[in-house]
Amino acid sequence: MSSIESPLDLIRLSISERVYVKLRSNRELRGVLHAYDQHLNMVLGQVEETVTSKEVDEETDEEIVKKSKREVDMLFVRGDVVILVSPPLKST
Amino acid sequence: MSELTKEEPPAAPAAPPPTSVTPSTYLKSILGRPILVRLHTGVTYRGILACLDGYMNIAMEQTEEYGVGGELESRYGDVFLRGNNVAFISGDTKAK
Numbered sequence A: 001m002s003s004i005e006s007p008l009d010l011i012r013l014s015i016s017e018r019v020y021v022k023l024r025s026n027r028e029l030r031g032v033l034h035a036y037d038q039h040l041n042m043v044l045g046q047v048e049e050t051v052t053s054k055e056v057d058e059e060t061d062e063e064i065v066k067k068s069k070r071e072v073d074m075l076f077v078r079g080d081v082v083i084l085v086s087p088p089l090k091s092t
Numbered sequence B: 001m002s003e004l005t006k007e008e009p010p011a012a013p014a015a016p017p018p019t020s021v022t023p024s025t026y027l028k029s030i031l032g033r034p035i036l037v038r039l040h041t042g043v044t045y046r047g048i049l050a051c052l053d054g055y056m057n058i059a060m061e062q063t064e065e066y067g068v069g070g071e072l073e074s075r076y077g078d079v080f081l082r083g084n085n086v087a088f089i090s091g092d093t094k095a096k
Helices: A007-012 B002-007 B023-029
Strands: A018-023 A027-036 A042-056 A063-077 A082-086 B034-039 B044-052 B058-066 B072-081 B086-091
Touching (some): A007 A027, A007 B044, A007 B058, A007 B072, A018 A042, B034 B058, B044 B072
Antiparallel strands (some): A018 A027, A018 A082, A027 A042, A042 A063, A082 B072, B034 B044, B044 B058
């Protein structure tokens, strides 16, 4: 990470790579980063969107975590809903 | 009239003393060190501060994500955190 001077450099180095993006309202995206700008608006390709929801079982009072997934060919993400972007692990 | 104005005391100097610490000098001082970042949502990130910018966007290494209850949720190699979500950044004294 020595070539990084600003946090956005981390995103620049992830162009054409598969990235993980955490969004508001319990949404996650995994896809290939095609483009981004200073607002973190992004265009992702071959995206898998995961929406996580929690429900409480009426009978057992247990929390049930539900994950629903869908796939999208190409997606524009508005930057203001982005919480976190993580490039793929290079070592593993 | 001119004598009266002469007696006015000079305006107090507005500039802070040169040794003052600003938030930005603190953040620069913890570059490369273990930090703890809390978001507005209550989620906490611990890792090494790689760099940050004026928006408080943060790049971290060896990052661990902790849920609102304090449980370890996931690990990332490198992480970019968008600055608008950040509540505070602190030096992580409990890091190994």
